Amino acid sequence: MTIERSTPPLDVGAIRADFPILASSDARDQRLVYLDSAASSQKPRAVIEAIDDYYRESNANIHRGVYALSERATARYEEARHLVADFINAESPRECIFVRNTTEAINLVANAWGRRNVHQGDLIVVTEMEHHSNLVPWQLLAEQVGARIEAIPVTPDGVLDLDAYARLLAQEPKVVAVGHVSNSAGTINPVAEIARQAKAAGAVVVVDGAQAAPHLAVDVQALGADFYAFSGHKMLAPMGAGVLYGRLPLLEAMPPFLGGGGMIRKVEIGRSTWADVPARFEAGTPAVGDAIVLGVAIEYLKRIGMDRVREHERDLTAYGLARLGEIAGLSILGPRNADARGGVISFDVAGIHPHDVAAILDGHNVAVRAGHHCCQPLMRRFGLTATTRASFYVYNEPDDVDRLVEGILDAKRIFEA
Amino acid sequence: MDNLYREVILDHYKNPRNKGTLDPADYSYEDTNPLCGDEIRIDLRVADGRVSEVRFSGRGCAISQAAASILTEMVENQTLDDVKALTKDDLLEELGVPISPARMKCALLGLKALKAGIYGVPPHDEDL
Secondary structure, rough: OOOEEEOOOOOOHHHHHHOHHHOOOOOOOOOEEOEEEOOOOOOOHHHHHHHHHHHHHHHHOOOOOOOHHHHHHHHHHHHHHHHHHHHHOOHHHHHHEEOHHHHHHHHHHHHHHHHHHHOOOOOEEEEOOOOOOHHHHHHHHHHHHEEEEEOOOOOOOOOOOOHHHHHHHHOOOOEEEOOOOOOOOOOOOOOOHHHHHHHHHHEEEEEEOOOOOOEEEEEEHOOOEEEEEEHHHHHHHHHHOOEEEOOHHHOOOOOOOHHHHOOEEOOOOEEEEOOOOOOOHHOOOOOOOHHHHHHHHHHHHHHHHHHHHHHHHHHHHHHHHHHHHHOOOOOEOOOOOOOEEEEEEEEOOOOHHHHHHHHHHHHHOEEEEEEEEHHHHHHHHOOOOOOEEEEOOOOOHHHHHHHHHHHHHHHHHHHHH | OOOOHHHHHHHHHHHOOEEEOOOOEEEEEEEEEOOEEEEEEEEEEEEEEEEEEEEEEOOOOOOHHHHHHHHHHHHHHEEHHHHHOHHHHHHHHHHHOOHHHHHHHHHHHHHHHHHHHHHHOOOHHHHH
């Protein structure tokens, strides 16, 4: 491979030893090859043990108990918020709201910010490659307030058409909602440039970072994102805690999304006033343990270094693109160049449905995703209803790609026999 | 997995029986699997209370397409009452391969479209 490295390669063997599930094999003694981290990552021992520790030693509800245990849980929860803020270079931990996942984060923005700021006839700009979670919440908002939605189109190489974007900006949209890294084409979008242009046009920028935050160094200030959403479970943490980052002045001007305990200042029968940010957006008991353990996952990733994570996945993707490119009848979605994409490779094998490819790969104990990847507009753009998708993370190695290739060749043998 | 892709499935997938459409048809229904976008349409003509002609069309995985093909052979020349009485277990037995929960919707898509056509409304999966 000709790609330059700026960091030493990962010791993948040592990393793999941290993930108990990767030591498993199937009934035919084939070791598990997990290539579906874009859907959800596996968890290292440090994370699994931290969940156990939390419930053994620190479990209590937060922000209300005056006893030591509740104070400990509260302190650890707020510590996790600091770790999150530092991880994405937020100016203040108060800008980081714990939510369930990226979907909930974007629904929060579309409801709390959107209903106050987007009105009849306003334009909402999305992209043709958005995950449904950064599309459907905007549709719901548009329907409620009478706004319209336009999408930045995707070129045949799977990148955003920025000329078309400039034309959309001329219509002065209220919001530009864009994915940082596409979960199916793999494209890394030029978010900093998109945000710069959006701001010049007076739009607020909402970034779906679900496929970026786990895989590359994210600096929300350098990106110029007004809102940035991501999920813990795709970055080694448990399912249950994700993050919405929002610039403080925007958050402070927003009404709540969900109402209930924890988000109020004073409640009367007829009306209430709201707590400060971020508590205003964390109604009810949050996933305290999951948020705390998200902090543990972040520390694990920081020990590796996000630049090394990125370079590792880029190299693996380059190898994957090369090996899959050798298979006759296989076509790959998205940019050809590993530098331009995250660790996601979606592909179509001529004459074999993705479900069948994935089922045959499962017989080789290779776990991949088959379907539309919650990106139906993008699938339609490429004349497909579904693809097979392999996605990489810190624990994947070239041998995993080789096993994937063997499985695909087996599918071709079965179907072409 | 070799189990799933036995000869019978691959044979029906590559050489589908009764593939096509009927126009006009006495019963016609198209259903899609929202998980993967697979589509199957079943067209029936009925004469003297029996299925005189049946066709399926659509696109999807080998399991959904082969199951639909096999289903058309099962209902050909059957009375409408027999077709109504057809259960998913009858179809799964005819398929003869182990269908995992994840693939069940693929295997039953054709049967769902068939019943929806006859009854005029799509049935719940549990009622097939």
